[in-house]
Amino acid sequence: MLDIAIIGGGPAGLSAAINGVIRNKKVKIFGNDITTSYLYKAEKIDNYIGMMGATGQEMMESFLGHAKEMNVEIENKKVLEIFNMGDFYMLNAENEFIEAKTVILANGITKASSVEGEEAFLGRGVSYCATCDGPLYRGKTVALIGDSAHAEEDVNYLNEVCEKVYYIPLYKNVGSLGERVEVVSGKPKAVEGEGVVNKLVLKDGELDVSGVFIIKESIPTTQLLKGLEIDEKAIKVNRFMETNMPGVYAAGDCTGRPYQVAKAVGEGATAALQAVSYLHTKDKVSK
């Protein structure tokens, strides 16, 4: 079982990880490739003290290098849901199930807005993971909404199992896709159905589908962990980065403004040290 599972490999997640490892805890980051982070694309960052004038790429590579040097494990899988098991947490990382004593949420901000009905139909035709739920739609027609080119892998996977795949990319310059894929432009408006999904409504027109896959860089936090307290779209935390759930901490952009590297790094460190202290208290109690 992991001591600390960290969701997100940006500045907050990496900072949390090195602080956990330095205290001899078993830590793992679940995160996207660093090239997907906003920071990576930043031209120049002058306000993270000690690294004046670094480009986003330089900074992220330096952060990642530091973490790797300290043997931080990073798994390039998306965590779809976290279950509260009472005494520990269970993570579903693309259908691999992982146990962790504590969780640090460092999953940034979700830029993609929700589609009407997305939440209501989740698990009843709406899915965040093609690899996990694709097989349920064998021989059927589905739609996939993707907010970045990373979603194309999912589209091509569905191309192999489904009868037809409508692909609605929310970005430009779509790559090469399988023959059963039809690219559809137009903003998604709503998922509709009766009990289960049967329709995706677009700004102009609608598509008859059995399933709608929504592939975002990050899962909305409210979906990720049920019962987590949110305050104005940010995860509610106190000065020790504790959330309302025992053993669950949050750090970085997901806790709200200011959206700054320095804040994320500081909060990551604090969250990890607080998790360590929680682990020690629990160990004492259970002995």
Place this chain on the structure above:
Amino acid sequence: MLDIAIIGGGPAGLSAAINGVIRNKKVKIFGNDITTSYLYKAEKIDNYIGMMGATGQEMMESFLGHAKEMNVEIENKKVLEIFNMGDFYMLNAENEFIEAKTVILANGITKASSVEGEEAFLGRGVSYCATCDGPLYRGKTVALIGDSAHAEEDVNYLNEVCEKVYYIPLYKNVGSLGERVEVVSGKPKAVEGEGVVNKLVLKDGELDVSGVFIIKESIPTTQLLKGLEIDEKAIKVNRFMETNMPGVYAAGDCTGRPYQVAKAVGEGATAALQAVSYLHTKDKVSK
């Protein structure tokens, strides 16, 4: 008038300063030389992400270099007291008076414990500044308690104006001192007097003096700014580093645990950005 006065030139103060300057604010740090900071003496710091394995000296020099590169002004004076003037704040920096619209307290933790009677006799025989109050004791006998070799400058200044100076160093390896100085060992216990100071009580014995100078690396925060809310020895702040006083923020070790560079840097950045936002709101109101 300064936009932002920052008390303390450690990681929190320097991080606050670069974030204020980057938003085009008139910023000044009041702080000791970096060699006096705890961090400077640290052998190796592995948990500030991006600077793995730096020594404390390397880290502080890198932070200071970054701040200087961005034209942050640093004044090597000790701020003795901050007065709330209603619409702005007035700082007494060794008897130079400076106005500032906002203040960021980043003055670390005071290691020196207080002497009994210190607070009660402050301004009535107890002083934190030899340069400021020395002339009041011309021809008299005084005692000076110093917590580091930096206090020796003050001792030698008093040697020039006073009849006799008892020096109680709280550290080892005392340097060369003036001829009217007598070094006394023994822990200071209490300042006593009737209305004004007339005695310094030590663990073994007592000294008849007209004044007691207490020269610490940092002034106790409760003395620095009257009315500031303190919670378990730390300055009480919310998630935006706001204190209970409008336009006053705090960052770093002075806000409590964990005492970590990353936390200090993050809080410094947040405090500065919050101060900037406060300045903008005030500007709008006054127009």
